[in-house]
Amino acid sequence: MPVKRxxxxxxxxxxxxxxxxxxxxxxxxxxxAHAQFEAERCLRCQDxxxxxxxxxxxxxxxxxxxxxxxxxxxxxxVLRSSNPLPAVCGRVCPQEVQCEEQCSVGIRFKPVAIGYxxxxxxxxxxxxxxxxxxxxxxRDEKVAVIGSGPAGLVCAGELARLGYPVTxxxxxxxxxxxxxxxxxxxxLPKDVLDWEIEQLQRLGVEIQCNMIIGKTITMDQLMGExxxxxxxxxxxxxxxxxxxxxxxxxxxxxxxxxxxTRVNLMRANDFPNxxxxxxxxxxxxxxxxxxxxxxxxxxxxRVGAEHGLIVYRRSDQEMTARVExxxxxxxxxxxxxxxxxxxxxxxxxEGWVTGLKxxxxxxxxxxxxxxxxxxPIEGSEFVIPVDNVVLSIGNRPNPLxxxxxxxxxxxxxxxxxxxxxxxxxxxxxxxxxxxxVTGAATVILAAGAGKNAAAEIHDDLAAR
Amino acid sequence: xxxxxxKRPLSPITKLYRVDAPLVAKAAKPGQFVIVxxxxxxERIPLTIADYDREEGILTIVVQEVGTTTRYLGQLEVGDEIxxxxxxxxxxxxxxxxxxxxxxxxxxxxxxxxxxMRELRLRGDTTTIINGAREKDLLILNEELGEVCxxxxxxxxxxxxxxxxxVTERLQQMIDGDAPxxxxxxxxxxxxxxxxxxxxxxxxxxxxxxxxxxxxxxxxTGMCGGCRVTVNDEVKFxxxxxPFFDAHQVDFEEAVRRNKMYVRQEQESKDRTTCMxxxxxxx
Ligand SMILES: Cc1cc2nc3c(=O)[nH]c(=O)nc-3n(C[C@H](O)[C@H](O)[C@H](O)COP(=O)(O)OP(=O)(O)OC[C@H]3O[C@@H](n4cnc5c(N)ncnc54)[C@H](O)[C@@H]3O)c2cc1C
Ligand code: SF4
Ligand code: FES
Numbered sequence: 241m242p243v244k245r246x247x248x249x250x251x252x253x254x255x256x257x258x259x260x261x262x263x264x265x266x267x268x269x270x271x272x273a274h275a276q277f278e279a280e281r282c283l284r285c286q287d288x289x290x291x292x293x294x295x296x297x298x299x300x301x302x303x304x305x306x307x308x309x310x311x312x313x314x315x316x317x318v319l320r321s322s323n324p325l326p327a328v329c330g331r332v333c334p335q336e337v338q339c340e341e342q343c344s345v346g347i348r349f350k351p352v353a354i355g356y357x358x359x360x361x362x363x364x365x366x367x368x369x370x371x372x373x374x375x376x377x378x379r380d381e382k383v384a385v386i387g388s389g390p391a392g393l394v395c396a397g398e399l400a401r402l403g404y405p406v407t408x409x410x411x412x413x414x415x416x417x418x419x420x421x422x423x424x425x426x427x428l429p430k431d432v433l434d435w436e437i438e439q440l441q442r443l444g445v446e447i448q449c450n451m452i453i454g455k456t457i458t459m460d461q462l463m464g465e466x467x468x469x470x471x472x473x474x475x476x477x478x479x480x481x482x483x484x485x486x487x488x489x490x491x492x493x494x495x496x497x498x499x500x501t502r503v504n505l506m507r508a509n510d511f512p513n514x515x516x517x518x519x520x521x522x523x524x525x526x527x528x529x530x531x532x533x534x535x536x537x538x539x540x541x542r543v544g545a546e547h548g549l550i551v552y553r554r555s556d557q558e559m560t561a562r563v564e565x566x567x568x569x570x571x572x573x574x575x576x577x578x579x580x581x582x583x584x585x586x587x588x589x590e591g592w593v594t595g596l597k598x599x600x601x602x603x604x605x606x607x608x609x610x611x612x613x614x615x616p617i618e619g620s621e622f623v624i625p626v627d628n629v630v631l632s633i634g635n636r637p638n639p640l641x642x643x644x645x646x647x648x649x650x651x652x653x654x655x656x657x658x659x660x661x662x663x664x665x666x667x668x669x670x671x672x673x674x675x676x677v678t679g680a681a682t683v684i685l686a687a688g689a690g691k692n693a694a695a696e697i698h699d700d701l702a703a704r
Numbered sequence: 705x706x707x708x709x710x711k712r713p714l715s716p717i718t719k720l721y722r723v724d725a726p727l728v729a730k731a732a733k734p735g736q737f738v739i740v741x742x743x744x745x746x747e748r749i750p751l752t753i754a755d756y757d758r759e760e761g762i763l764t765i766v767v768q769e770v771g772t773t774t775r776y777l778g779q780l781e782v783g784d785e786i787x788x789x790x791x792x793x794x795x796x797x798x799x800x801x802x803x804x805x806x807x808x809x810x811x812x813x814x815x816x817x818x819x820x821m822r823e824l825r826l827r828g829d830t831t832t833i834i835n836g837a838r839e840k841d842l843l844i845l846n847e848e849l850g851e852v853c854x855x856x857x858x859x860x861x862x863x864x865x866x867x868x869x870x871v872t873e874r875l876q877q878m879i880d881g882d883a884p885x886x887x888x889x890x891x892x893x894x895x896x897x898x899x900x901x902x903x904x905x906x907x908x909x910x911x912x913x914x915x916x917x918x919x920x921x922x923x924x925t926g927m928c929g930g931c932r933v934t935v936n937d938e939v940k941f942x943x944x945x946x947p948f949f950d951a952h953q954v955d956f957e958e959a960v961r962r963n964k965m966y967v968r969q970e971q972e973s974k975d976r977t978t979c980m981x982x983x984x985x986x987x
Contacts, residue, residue: 411790411923411925412923413741413748413787413788413790421927449788450788450789450790451727451790452790452791452793452925455731455791455792455793455925456727456728456731456790456791456792457727457731478925478926478927479926479927480927480928480929482929482932482939484939488939489932489934489939489958489962491961491962491964491965492965494929494930495928495929495930497927497928497929498922498928498929498930501922501923501927501928502922505922506747506748506922507745510745511969511973512969512972512973512976513745514745514746514747515743515745515746515747515772515773515973516747516748516922517966517969517970517973519965519966519969590961591958591961591962638925638926638927639926640925640926640944
């Protein structure tokens with residue numbers, strides 16, 4: 241029987257002071273006792289509205305019920321049947337605007353901790369050594385997947401399960417996309433990602449790194465001499481935007497992508513054991529308030545900054561970061577400058593950053609995005625002294641592939657155009673999904689798109 | 705991974721490698737570059753493609769041992785693998801004017817002139833290479849460069865070989881009408897001070913000039929923006945828009961300053977490799 245408890249079973253977390261100096265994971269994860277205790281809160285609704293909140297429609301009450309019964313293996317099976325990256329999603333999904341926002345318990349109490357439970361089951365699965373996975377690539381049609389972010393990984397996995405020989409081509413020297421170079425270790429341990437990738441390899445998926453489609457080989461080569469019958473494009477939205485304000489090229493100014501890549505992919509936190517450095521002074525200002533901004537500012541603290549600042553032109557109400565990231569950032573001592581818009585980066589004679597000139601903002605009428613439009617308050621300019629500025633104001637799709645591939649349509653933001661309700665691009669037998677299509681979005685949306693595309697590719701190949 | 709098939713010292717600090725990289729060699733065009741990483745935990749550094757052999761699938765790169773990664777690379781021998789090699793990156797060189805094209809190379813930059821000047825000559829241009837170095841021992845690839853162009857000019861700062869003086873002095877003579885004559889276009893590849901001096905030499909003389917910028921890079925695909933440079937008051941990513949830019953529009957001061965961002969860390973890292981080298985040597 242469901243048990244009424246107002247609060248979620250708290251996630252065991254590492255102490256904020258200790259953790260803000262290392263890269264160990266912040267959330268320690270539920271144990272079996274926590275998980276079963278929390279699972280009891282689920283009402284097992286007839287009309288499970290939480291499922292409507294999940295982009296891949298995980299049968300949530302079903303897997304939670306298995307946890308309550310203590311059958312973790314069954315829970316894992318239910319979960320995997322709909323979400324190919326549960327260990328990742330359980331950690332990084334913005335549950336508060338997806339499944340947990342819909343949860344019926346949440347009407348009066350705190351919603352069931354669906355994300356924590358999902359992570360628990362996936363972590364349990366990772367510890368099992370007896371889970372059988374064997375490659376069975378019994379079909380002839382080879383499929384190419386471009387990009388190894390969540391969209392590409394999931395698409396490849398699904399296709400391999402259907403029996404297709406799949407090759408993933410990745411531009412960087414390691415697979416994972418944003419999961420590798422963007423989201424930091426303290427939120428998504430690379431072991432988790434490596435494990436997921438290993439499962440795909442056990443399924444027979446081949447991954448070729450250091451391959452830039454459009455540079456090393458073209459789409460035409462892939463589909464011509466190399467013999468791939470269908471292609472999935474999951475190249476993400478990796479092109480960083482800059483603000484265009486004076487001083488942006490001073491020494492000590494980074495894009496969030498560069499800052500995070502230096503640490504996550506290149507391991508600058510281990511310099512000089514690793515060879516890539518990152519420059520952090522005492523005070524680091526991060527411009528923006530999405531997940532990337534929170535990850536950046538918390539990473540800055542971990543690589544030696546004494547003060548991490550978030551500077552955002554809107555208020556905390558409009559911030560797009562997950563609630564948990566914001567909360568963790570507060571606990572770790574991040575300083576928030578809301579309604580503050582940077583207008584110039586200031587530097588010294590040698591070109592090093594010394595400060596960020598800002599203007600205070602007030603909120604006006606809602607804009608096209610539905611959020612209150614920030615308006616500068618005249619004469620309110622002031623300077624925040626900082627040693628580094630990191631811009632985290634958004635990313636757009638990388639044009640590399642488009643520039644060299646004929647017949648691929650994109651919109652004015654550089655996003656690939658697909659037909660309504662499908663992942664078909666304007667080029668025959670070429671499909672796309674994830675951030676490359678939607679612009680910067682979420683892991684689960686990318687994963688869902690990869691999964692749907694795999695089904696469409698299967699149909700497309702069967703129809704030939 | 706790319707296997708080293710041949711390794712040849714060109715000067716005390718410069719080495720030439722021919723590596724097995726069929727896909728890159730097949731796609732490479734003059735002026736493009738690759739990014740390599742030579743060990744786990746290693747950094748990613750850009751290296752100019754000096755030459756390529758499409759049939760054999762071989763890529764030629766020339767490396768000057770200046771930092772940590774180039775030193776690690778210097779220790780690799782024939783048969784060893786370069787851990788990661790990706791490319792070709794950047795835009796191929798396009799020289800809009802035809803006629804007498806002068807390619808100026810300094811240090812390892814001379815190597816990049818190999819495929820570049822050969823292609824220009826095939827296009828029908830008259831080609832001159834000015835190969836410069838501080839002293840005779842540091843000059844590289846004289847013989848090979850001589851084969852790919854119409855006129856090879858050698859300059860050393862100390863006069864130990866060829867013209868006694870800077871490449872820009874020799875260039876100025878040509879602009880003034882000395883044989884082989886006034887350039888219709890100039891392309892310079894090498895150390896920043898040299899490229900900057902060349903730029904000033906041709907400025908205002910109606911000689912389109914291109915330089916190959918080498919900012920710090922990570923991914924080489926336009927993902928980090930670390931390689932940004934200002935050209936004609938516009939921000940460009942050198943890895944995707946470059947590496948060649950209209951020299952007279954480049955903000956050199958900014959480019960030089962940005963390249964010095966990590967001097968302290970680079971020294972620290974280099975000191976470490978020196979210690980490690982010594983430690984290995986003492987075994
Ligand atoms: C710092 C950060 C934190 C985030 N936090 C969250 C979070 O907490 N929760 C959440 O849901 N979402 C989060 N996101 C967003 C989420 O990571 C992305 O929406 C998701 O990764 C998109 O997946 P994708 O597969 O479409 O692309 P990506 O993950 O971007 O992967 C694309 C891959 O394609 C490769 N590629 C690109 N072009 C080529 C080419 N021509 N040839 C070969 N390979 C190519 C790239 O190198 C890259 O590896 C975050 C994003 C960032 C940057
Ligand atoms: S995948 Fe994300 S939205 Fe779906 S149930 Fe899991 S945590 Fe919730
Ligand atoms: S090297 Fe990262 S964008 Fe050019």
